[in-house]
Amino acid sequence: MRLAHAADIHLGHRQYDLSQRESDVRLAFEHFLKKTREHDVTAILIPGDLFDSRDVSPKTLKRAESLLADVEVPVLVSPGNHDQSMSTRRELTWLQYLNDSGLVTLLSGTPRDEPAFVRTDLAEPRQGGGGFVDIESDGETVRCFGVPYRGAYIDTDLPKVADGIRAVEEREGPADTTVLLAHFGVDDAVPDLGATVKRAWLTPIEERVDYLALGHIHKQYETGTVGRNPGSLEALDIQEGRWDEAHGYYVFDTEDGTAEHRLSHRRPYHTMSFDVSDYRTFEDLRVEFAAALDDERPSVERTCEREIHCDGNGNRRAPVVNVRFVGTLLLDHGSFDVEALRDLAADRLDAIHVQPTNNTERKAIAELLGDVERDEAFDADGTVNTDVLQERVFTTIAGESRYSAETEAVARTLDELEGLVTNEGEGVSEVADYLGERRRELFPDGAAESGDEPAGADVETGDGAETGETASDDAASEGRTSQQTLDARGSE
Incomplete structure (x- = not known):
């Protein structure tokens, strides 16, 4: 027999608060159900996230019921993280409601209980859901088990799942x-x-099952000998x-054990980049854009x-476009009219x-960061890594001060000072004591650089040596300068 495997449907998802995007999710599911009839499948597998939220709107629930009512084969569903709450248990989830209405067969075995899996029936599903179901056709029996999303607890659950399957056998x-x-997802894939599951944790499962129908990760992948994740339909x-070929569903043939991935119908996405470097007026930038x-x-x-991107009649659908602005921005922030x-x-x-997506660099920050690698200087979303920027600011201040003989050590001191003030909430006297101690450690003879006065000369106090308080004032001034520099950079 053939089984169709889809996951992460997310009915009710409304991207950018656009009604068309909510419709796209429903249409992708509707098209998948249509394809299952063409493939002549015996059952449909949905391992999690049929809905986008456990608080399903009446409109979304009504449409789901309408679509499922037209399906002529069993629809087997297990709960995903969007279908249930890990922290609070409800008396009835919407998946249980659909199960009790006979529209789906909910498989939600609990490995921490004994027995882990209790039987349910296709014709009369167990109220609230069961742990496994047997599908019989032409003398062949396919036994399907299901477990709910367990988050970080899945590592201890998997051996119990394997033991539960063995007990049923x-x-x-x-x-x-x-x-x-x-x-759940698998980390090596x-x-x-x-992803939360290490590849090695699947070994006891692979010894017990012929097909592991996965969900949770919206990108298609295969893992081990039996694990298949189809990616979300939309x-x-x-x-x-950007995952152009990684959305769809599987058709699993139990006779020869093959699983073929098919692409789903979805809204077209397109990503383009535009380099903003070298434009000194917004009008010049706009014309070139x-x-x-x-x-x-x-x-x-x-x-x-x-x-796969056209509508049901083969007509063009308007795309979602991602424009990535990159390069060094010479304009001031207010002139760069992204809207x-x-x-x-x-x-x-x-x-x-x-x-x-604004991945541009401000000219001043780019100059400050210098030859720092972009992956180190900028986070994944294109924003500046403030830790790296702060380190470069402190190093610049230390290198251009009278303390340049110990640039790295002074830069570390400024960084530690910032931590004392912002993270530990130390007061002025504690900071002054710390700075005085650090200066005496780094410059025991009182000389910060070759041009300083020799030890023992009158320096400000007139009594033979610069006091710890004066040293603290100097370093505190450096610290204030560093903070002002960071504030200025951050406001550009």
């Missing part, structure tokens, strides 16, 4: 094919997406929009013309929405 006898629905944010949009349009149209550029892009590219 001993009690009920083996099935021809065993399937597990679960909602998608290490940059915050891209739900800009990053997901308009020309860049005209050059980009053929590429946008090729994306929109793909069959005007967004409107221009929406008009030139016939986009349903344009989402700008």
